[in-house]
Amino acid sequence: MLDIRDLSAGVDGKEILKGLSLSIKAGEVHALMGPNGSGKSTLAGVLAGRSEYVVTGGGVTFNGADLLEMKPEERARAGVFLAFQYPVEIPGVNSTYFLKAALNECRKARHEEELDAVEFLALVKSKTKLLELDPALLNRPVNEGFSGGEKKRNEIFQMAVLEPKLAILDETDSGLDIDALRIVAGGVNKLRRPDNAALVITHYQRLLNYIVPDFVHVLVNGRIVKSGGKELALELEKRGYDWILEGVAASGKA
Amino acid sequence: MQTHTDKPPQTTANVELLAAALGAFDSAPAGANPPWLKSIREQARARASQLGFPNTRQEEWRFTNMAPLLQLPLHAAAANGRGLSARDIAPFRLFADGPCLVFVDGMFRKDLSALPGNGGALKIGGLRDQLAANPRELETDLARHAACDGNFFTALNTAFFQDGAFIYVPADATAEEPVQLLFLASSGRPGATAHPRNLILAGKRSGLKVVESYASLTDAAHVTNAVTELVLGPEARVEHCRLQNENGRAFHVSTVQAVQAGGSHWISHSIATGARIARNQVQTLLTAEGAEAVLNGLFLGRDEQLIDHHTVVDHAGPRCESHEFFHGILSGRSHGVFNGKIFVRQDAQKTNAKQTNRNLVLSDSASIDTKPQLEIFADDVKCTHGATVGQLDQEALFYLRARGIGADQARRMLIRAFASDVVERITMAPARERLEELLAGRFDGAAI
Numbered sequence: 001m002l003d004i005r006d007l008s009a010g011v012d013g014k015e016i017l018k019g020l021s022l023s024i025k026a027g028e029v030h031a032l033m034g035p036n037g038s039g040k041s042t043l044a045g046v047l048a049g050r051s052e053y054v055v056t057g058g059g060v061t062f063n064g065a066d067l068l069e070m071k072p073e074e075r076a077r078a079g080v081f082l083a084f085q086y087p088v089e090i091p092g093v094n095s096t097y098f099l100k101a102a103l104n105e106c107r108k109a110r111h112e113e114e115l116d117a118v119e120f121l122a123l124v125k126s127k128t129k130l131l132e133l134d135p136a137l138l139n140r141p142v143n144e145g146f147s148g149g150e151k152k153r154n155e156i157f158q159m160a161v162l163e164p165k166l167a168i169l170d171e172t173d174s175g176l177d178i179d180a181l182r183i184v185a186g187g188v189n190k191l192r193r194p195d196n197a198a199l200v201i202t203h204y205q206r207l208l209n210y211i212v213p214d215f216v217h218v219l220v221n222g223r224i225v226k227s228g229g230k231e232l233a234l235e236l237e238k239r240g241y242d243w244i245l246e247g248v249a250a251s252g253k254a
Numbered sequence: 255m256q257t258h259t260d261k262p263p264q265t266t267a268n269v270e271l272l273a274a275a276l277g278a279f280d281s282a283p284a285g286a287n288p289p290w291l292k293s294i295r296e297q298a299r300a301r302a303s304q305l306g307f308p309n310t311r312q313e314e315w316r317f318t319n320m321a322p323l324l325q326l327p328l329h330a331a332a333a334n335g336r337g338l339s340a341r342d343i344a345p346f347r348l349f350a351d352g353p354c355l356v357f358v359d360g361m362f363r364k365d366l367s368a369l370p371g372n373g374g375a376l377k378i379g380g381l382r383d384q385l386a387a388n389p390r391e392l393e394t395d396l397a398r399h400a401a402c403d404g405n406f407f408t409a410l411n412t413a414f415f416q417d418g419a420f421i422y423v424p425a426d427a428t429a430e431e432p433v434q435l436l437f438l439a440s441s442g443r444p445g446a447t448a449h450p451r452n453l454i455l456a457g458k459r460s461g462l463k464v465v466e467s468y469a470s471l472t473d474a475a476h477v478t479n480a481v482t483e484l485v486l487g488p489e490a491r492v493e494h495c496r497l498q499n500e501n502g503r504a505f506h507v508s509t510v511q512a513v514q515a516g517g518s519h520w521i522s523h524s525i526a527t528g529a530r531i532a533r534n535q536v537q538t539l540l541t542a543e544g545a546e547a548v549l550n551g552l553f554l555g556r557d558e559q560l561i562d563h564h565t566v567v568d569h570a571g572p573r574c575e576s577h578e579f580f581h582g583i584l585s586g587r588s589h590g591v592f593n594g595k596i597f598v599r600q601d602a603q604k605t606n607a608k609q610t611n612r613n614l615v616l617s618d619s620a621s622i623d624t625k626p627q628l629e630i631f632a633d634d635v636k637c638t639h640g641a642t643v644g645q646l647d648q649e650a651l652f653y654l655r656a657r658g659i660g661a662d663q664a665r666r667m668l669i670r671a672f673a674s675d676v677v678e679r680i681t682m683a684p685a686r687e688r689l690e691e692l693l694a695g696r697f698d699g700a701a702i
């Protein structure tokens with residue numbers, strides 16, 4: 001589904017990703033871990049189409065198409081979803097209106113009929129239950145006055161409504177207490193299907209107790225230096241990142 | 255940006271052009287002119303001559319060069335819209351049921367208007383008719399509140415107004431339906447000038463909602479110079495909405511002057527989307543304890559439009575509140591001006607005054623000049639002001655696009671949201687809906 005080949009990218013002339021390769025197939029959940037500053041959020045930004053990042057080498061294909069050639073909205077319509085680390089408050093734009101417009105753009109791209117207001121509200125009702133989200137929040141402007149936990153739940157709620165093929169969760173666990181974490185992870189798990197995939201970006205192993213990944217990758221200094229199964233996350237939790245950093249330093253010398 | 259001319263304040267040419275315009279206005283029939291009004295008008299005319307035509311050397315007109323107005327062949331707009339029918343009016347009507355007073359080229363057209371039936375508390379009609387029939391009811395208030403001293407255009411209106419609306423709500427009465435005052439310019443001749451004059455009297459504990467709307471039936475460079483005086487008795491509640499959507503060649507100058515007694519509550523909305531040059535003054539005098547004024551505003555400039563708002567909130571009584579909330583959206587090569595004066599006089603202790611002006615500048619060639627001006631003579635007051643000038647929030651834009659919404663639509667959503675922040679403060683639903691339609695027409699489909 002997603003093929004990242006030797007990707008280099010940076011911001012303001014500073015290279016952050018330095019030849020990153022990663023392949024994700026349908027039905028898989030990949031976790032991307034790494035110390036602060038290793039480039040995790042940069043990868044999320046590049047995949048979603050943030051204009052401040054400049055790709056300097058390599059490429060990304062999504063279901064065979066050149067993802068980097070696509071505008072952010074085209075990526076979203078093709079089925080790429082970024083759950084923001086810091087969801088934006090948008091005063092004056094009603095949540096329901098926004099999400100209906102977004103869903104219908106995605107449906108149009110999939111050659112599906114647009115939903116009318118009644119159908120949309122029925123869909124929203126079922127999905128708010130999934131995330132234990134207060135439906136009243138949707139009468140408010142997008143994210144305005146939401147608590148930190150509500151914002152994160154709202155991201156996964158939007159994901160549930162839009163049904164992307166590839167979900168990129170950028171530090172969705174940051175700032176969440178254990179109850180909120182359980183709800184968010186539960187929502188993500190219920191959305192897992194054989195025909196979709198997820199890239200879960202996190203600093204801590206904690207989230208991976210709830211969203212169990214098929215693969216774990218460790219990103220250091222812009223490159224994936226170690227990949228393994230879910231047990232790799234546990235090892236990182238136990239031993240921290242230092243042993244990997246030392247390994248990288250040693251191989252650099254060799 | 256406005257270029258400052260190096261010419262002397264009054265060029266000989268401008269003096270001559272002004273004299274010619276005054277002469278042309280003199281010849282228009284003023285209607286009934288009781289002695290007290292005659293004297294006010296004569297003083298006003300003298301004042302207009304004395305002040306001369308405004309120029310950008312004057313602080314009040316620094317950013318707004320009105321000189322192109324004088325280049326028009328100014329003359330009193332004759333009431334030449336006789337061919338109009340109810341069908342021509344229908345698209346401009348906001349309220350299906352409420353009273354609607356129609357003015358064509360400044361003159362009241364009873365035949366096109368919808369007046370409330372007898373028995374209602376409201377007294378409503380044309381000012382000219384009222385002056386002829388019952389001038390005494392007007393004597394204490396008409397042309398007594400909007401000062402001519404420093405304002406050329408108010409002086410001009412006072413000297414030359416021919417007609418306008420008169421509304422009187424007696425004490426303890428509340429007008430059931432909102433009232434629309436519809437001003438249409440029908441003349442196809444450039445320079446056709448109307449000086450509408452409105453007087454709104456709201457008695458003690460009365461309630462009124464009124465919309466003044468201004469539109470053009472032709473694309474000629476016509477001129478509107480309107481003055482509205484509102485007098486709010488103790489604890490009266492008045493919502494006053496002004497919708498100005500004249501054609502892109504028109505010149506629109508207006509003064510709205512409210513005078514508020516203790517405990518009264520005035521909400522004003524000034525929505526300016528039309529005209530080549532528009533200058534709106536929204537002013538209130540809070541005379542006694544516990545009065546509250548809310549001044550909202552929204553101006554949308556595009557192409558070469560210049561839209562100027564000058565507000566004055568004069569706190570003369572103690573424990574009064576004022577809230578000002580103006581949003582500007584400027585695209586193309588348009589220019590916005592906001593000047594907000596707040597005076598807090600020595601006796602106005604415990605004043606709470608707040609002023610906000612936020613501007614969205616959508617193109618490199620558009621500009622805004624915004625200036626708060628606070629003069630505070632009391633010591634126990636709370637006054638805040640803030641102005642911002644910015645572009646669309648890029649992070650919000652990316653968020654919308656990352657959910658599949660196209661860049662253009664995302665921009666429009668954010669612009670609409672910014673405008674709606676003001677529009678949703680209007681409590682009259684039909685006026686709000688009409689505005690939303692207007693905003694949709696303006697921003698949807700347009701390249702932004």
